[in-house]
Amino acid sequence: MKKNRRNQRGRILQVIIALLLIVLAGIIVIRLMDTEEQETFLSETHTSGTNGIAANQSPAPTPTPKPKQGTVIVSVMEEATGLPVVGAEVSLTSLGAVEAQEKIVTGADGTAKSGLLNYGDSYVISLTGAASAYSLDGNEIPVTIEAPTQKAEMSLSLKEHVKEISRAEDGTVTISKVYMDIPVIMQKPELPNGCEITSLTAVLNYYGYTADKLDMADNYLPKEGWTRKDGKLYGANPDKAYAGDPRLQPGGFFSFAPPIIAAAESYIADNGGSHTATDMTGSTREEIVEKLMQGIPVVAWTTLDLSAPKIGYSWRFHDTGELFNAPINLHVVVLNGYDADSGTLHVMNPLVGQVTYSADAFFKSYELMGSHALIVEP
Template sequence: MMIVLNIVKSLFTVFLIVGLLFSSGVFSVLLYAKMTGKEFFAESPPAVVLAEGAPDQAGQAGQKPPEPVKPKPASAMLDAPVVRQLPELPAGCEIVSLTMLLNYYGIDKGKMELFGEMKKDPTPIRWEKGAIAYWGHPNTGYVGDATGKSRGFGIYHAALFDTLKAYVPTAKDLTGSAFDAVERQIADGYPVVVWTTIDFAVPQKWVSWDTPVGPIETTFMEHAVLLVGYDETHVFVNDPLSGKKAHKLNKDQFLATWDAMGKQALSYVK
């Protein structure tokens, strides 16, 4: 009996020692985890599974990836009608260029009818010491008299856009765009009214005056034409002043004048 009792005491002692060692080990691990921030007994993180329609690296849910930009042809040419500004509108190149654009679109309107509808800035001219001190602003409406009966200047894209928009709901103001965007219009079948100079050279003489909406600096060499074609080294324009159709111009020279006149351009899409 004493033997059995001694065996039980021995086993109890062994289990007690093992229990103490285990508890000490767990306590040590927990203490280490607390001090280091590492969790030995944390569950493994679940695998990340993207639910159907959830955002991923390709973009937001439901959005189609952007379509690749199609290559632009090396050259393109449109057969747009040519309309002359003379003799009725010696200073009306802009509205006549717009007439050509609208005629190509399919609007049967003449230059004089559109001239009557074009926005005008009626601000009278005021001279001081032989120079223009105060006049209208071409982005408000046509400044001066396009018929030549008195001093005329011109109209810029912002004011002329309203006439285009009245006939073409999908009118597009490309002013300030890269010329690549203008050429793509031609490649897609849409001519473009662009601002340049009468002699297609960068102007040497600039003038300035004050207007009801602030001062302006410009040139009386300002001119507008209808861009109808391009290739790698040239552009082709319908010039309302000379009456030339698909008039060939050096591209670099033309770009210099287009840039000098503020990269103004009007067109449309379908």
């Protein structure tokens, strides 16, 4: 009986030992498998070069911090009145750049707001556009973005020749009165028939030259004298030269625009100027008024008293023999201002000085005389 019990305990012990061996073997196998997986993982990681991320995976993106940004609100006011300027173009140009990065336009309250700009960036704010009544000279402000909203104030003044403007309900402006301070130069007594060259001299001096009417008449004005052949009088084609001599009475008649333009061009070239003379013959009333609105005086052909031309003399051209019937009441003046409300022109008349004429009466005479005109402009 005792022997059987010992045998039974022995078998139980063997079973326990066997079970322990099986468990131990399983543990060893599991650990070996874990070691192989780790080695494989480390090998793949080393091969992929992605710092611990498998080769077939992309690294998670690093979020980029959003830069701080702000805006600029620009106010543009009229210097004399403090009223808002509507429709002014404001340019923002990066410091050192040539082209504007952004252009904004003022609204009814005279303000314009930029887009978002990065903190620390520097710009030059400049006025690059406005109604034609305003001068844009010298309007620049430097600014560096350093707040969510920054304000800049700018002002515009009227151009020197603009004397009055009218303002519509929406704030837009139009020029209603202009005046250019043309020096008054009288043609007499030295140039009894020199209204054309005297008018040109006044315009040149308005632009800063120091022209002298006698120097202009003697040395710059193309002239042709008179001759008689077979009882016929021959003289200049007034589109090519002055007929006679403006110093003489009688003996001087007139020229149209081209000889006066030639005199202007020669004088400007001799004095190192950059202005240009342009023939405006054939221009309409509206075109001439537009030049005045731009601050450009106009030399225009009319008659002594704004009446109709009176034909009372004639001669044949030297070069072609063509018969030319000449008006005896032709006169040349400088238009140097216009008032739209009263319908009047300001005129420097080299026979009487500074005067005003009805625009209707003047342009009627101008058209009857053939619409001859010229300008000198920068």
